[in-house]
Amino acid sequence: MMDFESILREHGLKSTPQRSVILSQIYDSGHIDIEQLHKRVIGIIKIPLGTLYRALTELSTVGILTAISINGLKTHYEISKPSHAHLVCDECGSICDVEYNASNLLENIDLRSFQIKSTMLMAHGVCVKCKR
Amino acid sequence: MMDFESILREHGLKSTPQRSVILSQIYDSGHIDIEQLHKRVIGIIKIPLGTLYRALTELSTVGILTAISINGLKTHYEISKPSHAHLVCDECGSICDVEYNASNLLENIDLRSFQIKSTMLMAHGVCVKCKR
DNA sequence: ATAATTGCAAATTTTTTGCAGGTTC
DNA sequence: GAACCTGCAAAAAATTTGCAATTAT
Numbered sequence: 090m091m092d093f094e095s096i097l098r099e100h101g102l103k104s105t106p107q108r109s110v111i112l113s114q115i116y117d118s119g120h121i122d123i124e125q126l127h128k129r130v131i132g133i134i135k136i137p138l139g140t141l142y143r144a145l146t147e148l149s150t151v152g153i154l155t156a157i158s159i160n161g162l163k164t165h166y167e168i169s170k171p172s173h174a175h176l177v178c179d180e181c182g183s184i185c186d187v188e189y190n191a192s193n194l195l196e197n198i199d200l201r202s203f204q205i206k207s208t209m210l211m212a213h214g215v216c217v218k219c220k221r
Numbered sequence: 222m223m224d225f226e227s228i229l230r231e232h233g234l235k236s237t238p239q240r241s242v243i244l245s246q247i248y249d250s251g252h253i254d255i256e257q258l259h260k261r262v263i264g265i266i267k268i269p270l271g272t273l274y275r276a277l278t279e280l281s282t283v284g285i286l287t288a289i290s291i292n293g294l295k296t297h298y299e300i301s302k303p304s305h306a307h308l309v310c311d312e313c314g315s316i317c318d319v320e321y322n323a324s325n326l327l328e329n330i331d332l333r334s335f336q337i338k339s340t341m342l343m344a345h346g347v348c349v350k351c352k353r
Numbered sequence: 354a355t356a357a358t359t360g361c362a363a364a365t366t367t368t369t370t371g372c373a374g375g376t377t378c
Numbered sequence: 379g380a381a382c383c384t385g386c387a388a389a390a391a392a393t394t395t396g397c398a399a400t401t402a403t
Binding site: 156157158159160161164174176178179185187188189190193194195197198199200201202203204205206207208209210211212213214215216217220 | 288289290291292293296306308310311317319320321322325326327329330331332333334335336337338339340341342343344345346347348349352
């Protein structure tokens, strides 16, 4: 159970019941798109879609959330965490996290003076469940 | 100058003037979103936005194009080519390609029986021009 | 107290779709 | 000639926005 109230204040945002519910639901689900999130959230507290959009944008802007753009799927959101890859199953749409070492990875790449702030490694394929 | 007519037929699609213009414009621009592409394309041949959407979807489905979903930007399209990373400048939105070796990269990752079809490495940061 | 946040509703923007007429092979 | 494509127009879906009321600090 994360202390989202403190996290919000540390990022200069007010702690509201809506934001806490949003964050805890995203945390519980790992990755989730706005449509699924809305379904989960309205079972707990009333949040119109417009407010949800606004909240996700703000929470991403301050860095509490990370948005993940995925080919073929709607944007997903997750609680920001150290760099990890996303394995996206093209069959069922599930997303699996795996750790990787960003600096090892970048060693082999000629960045041509590009100044890296963050990396995102994504793989598409078939997950274990769907392979069967 | 690529032979897009042949490429289209090899992928089981008919060669039409619209598709050739679309492909050559994407080719010339490297990466482009639908809005910018439409501006370029209508200077050459009349293509309604709806048709452009349909064309991009079809061309991506058969594999001639690759869609690139990018946080904060609209989906970009490029002519499909061997795996390469995209360096996205958060200042100016420019996208730069760099080569990388996908298998080297995956060696260090525990894929947990996930069957990889494609990988996509993206980095956000500041490009040389914007760093100035 | 006051500045931030939410709810609501409407406006915008983005994307998809049906179908008639044209085009490619 | 048949199957495939395109143009058009309308619909559907996704996202943003303005503002008054409410809430957190």
